[in-house]
């Protein structure tokens with residue numbers, strides 16, 4: 194049996210399994226970013242002064258990394274969405290035949306601008322302790338991998354929505370024709386699933402964030418690599434709502 198990653202079966206169970214696995218990536222990304230202090234120079238256009246480039250160090254790293262990854266074929270995979278899609282050259286490597294599972298309208302959905310804004314305005318202040326250790330390039334690289342993990346998770350809503358649509362087109366079609374966003378939102382929502390996601394994320398964050406030592410230590414006194422409630426608020430306030438927004442946007446285009 195082939196996994197969705199290798200291009201074949203998508204079911205509600207398999208896409209949910211994939212979302213669970215992506216939690217690990219996001220939590221490790223949070224842990225890695227929390228290793229560095231806020232390093233505000235990374236985000237300061239006036240500090241950077243990069244020749245022939247207008248913007249902050251993080252923008253410099255993200256734009257150039259995306260340009261390179263685009264050439265290496267990253268965005269050929271419909272699960273990937275760039276933060277600066279305007280600047281990308283086409284892939285120059287042989288292409289893999291990704292299965293066309295999504296409706297073609299999916300390609301026009303990219304909410305990375307909202308993710309970017311949320312990341313720098315809301316998430317970083319919760320995650321990074323104030324301070325400066327000079328590791329701006331490393332900080333920017335960690336920001337990018339965490340941004341990419343969050344973006345992949347949120348845009349995976351396209352796959353979730355397609356599976357739900359195929360499972361019951363008769364429920365979705367009238368709402369899509371009526372452009373009834375609220376009705377679609379209600380139909381695609383499973384409150385108990387969301388609650389399990391939030392609880393599991395907080396539990397994983399507290400397990401993965403533990404100091405592992407060979408002596409047995411009283412659990413409560415263990416040093417934590419970051420505050421696990423940051424992970425659950427990230428999911429509650431942003432990741433889940435944005436995933437649902439992607440699902441609604443996708444469904445609205447589903448019959449075009």
Ligand SMILES: O=C(O)C(=O)C[C@]1(C(=O)O)C=C[C@@H](O)C=C1
Pocket residue numbers: 209212353381382383384386387390432433434436437
């Ligand atoms: O599992 C689903 O059905 C999803 O649509 C994913 C998700 C989530 O983002 O975790 C979003 C909406 C649902 O209410 C439940 C969970």
